[in-house]
Amino acid sequence: MNILDKFNLNDHVSVVTGAARGLGKAMAEALVQAGSNLVIADIDYEEATKTAKKLMKESGKEVLVVGTDVTKEDSVNNMVDNVVGHFGKIDVLINNAGIVINEKAEEMSIENWYKVIDINLNGVFIVSKAIGKVMIRQKGGSIINVSSMSGIIVNTPQCQSSYNASKAGVIMLTKSLAMEWAKHNVRVNAIAPGYMKTELTKKFFENSGEMVDMWMNSTPMGRPGLPEELGGIALYLASDASSFATGSVFTIDGGYTAL
Template identity: 55%
Template sequence: MTTIIDKLRLDGKKIYITGGAQGLGKSMAQALAEAGADVAIVDIQLEKAQATAAEIAAATGQKVIAVKADVTNPEDVQKMITTVVDKLGGLDVAFNNAGMVINTPAEETTFDQWTKVINLNLNGVFLTSQAAGKYMIEHGGGAIINTASMSAHIVNRPQPQASYNASKAGVIQLSKSLAIEWAKKGVRVNTLSPGYMATDLTQNSEELKPLIDIWNDWAPLGRMGKPEELQGIAVYLASDTSSFATGADFAIDGAFTAW
């Protein structure tokens, strides 16, 4: 008998995850490999990606490779897809996770700052989704997971981050649009919207330390999430168990957006 645990296995699946060298991307990449997938750690920081790939490969026994790519560059993105397919033997799941935030008051935000955030968070997700989707349409289908944020649903406080919020709202609407366009072409597209997460970066940032108490005070659970608390949803969305899930946003935020 095939159990639900069996169905959540990712044996034989080939997956890439952008921004996978550290933080949430690394944690989710670890889970995908633990579930049986071969994984490409895609990051603009190649040395970090190589270290992460080696660490996950040693821990899981799966094939884990590192690929350098600038996801805001169309040529780089296409080269990344080609490399992943060549080295892993295909592409079943695309996890577009790379992103950034710049906290500046809207009236003081420079056009360069605005463009950097929109270019990585939204344009980068479009380029990687487009390239992965085209491959999947031509090769029998697949699943795309795009990292959005609870900031697509709320206005964070006290930090000002209009560019980030707008970019992540765009990721959700883009993903819904792609889900509709590709529904009958075998490609599912969903978004994952984390809340405040206690990564090494957030925990060790002097700039963010004054904000963490404020965030925790507002959080219904009274704390930030742990990176490993996103691992289950990542595996679910990558697995065939989620075959009826497309065009959906999964907010894993400790009820922060339920206020």
């Protein structure tokens, strides 16, 4: 088979959580461009609907929006039932929904701690469990968890212990699920992006100043990543091009963690 054919996602069904905007939207765009049908599972139904219209128009592929809260098992199970009812299968899952709260550990409320862990880590488990069952039944699938370089290194100078802990948890969950599900031909990998310019980080880049200078001085490429620069790794991991990759963490960070 020609190597380029291995990247083809024609007739695939991909679910991307938090794909209404930002990195999820950019990765979803790469998948539909490669031929996949798409499900946007996002808590922001209105924004998700706008994104779906755009991606459908651009690609001619079917894009379904299912309002979903990844922290609620009922909501996730309902989304999965809808998707399987409509498309009959799920080939690819990108667990991308996530938030950050920058607070000093000694001042952080327990509610905020739970909120970050709930969306960033528990959400990945809840969605993986529901879609993992479908993939096990199908005897195949690819799950891509969006961790962060913050799961490997501690960012400075901002305080974000809950975020860092959640993203480190996602890496270990990725390896654990990869181990459990390899025999079912379900691959599970993680992407660990560095500083990317999205809604999540926009406020920092807009204010620029000393903090952004520190970040960029620690990034050998000297610039933040753009959302579309995750398209290649998302497509690689979603497709047969990565058929022997599982339990791995792919840093895409302009060299930050190589320093």
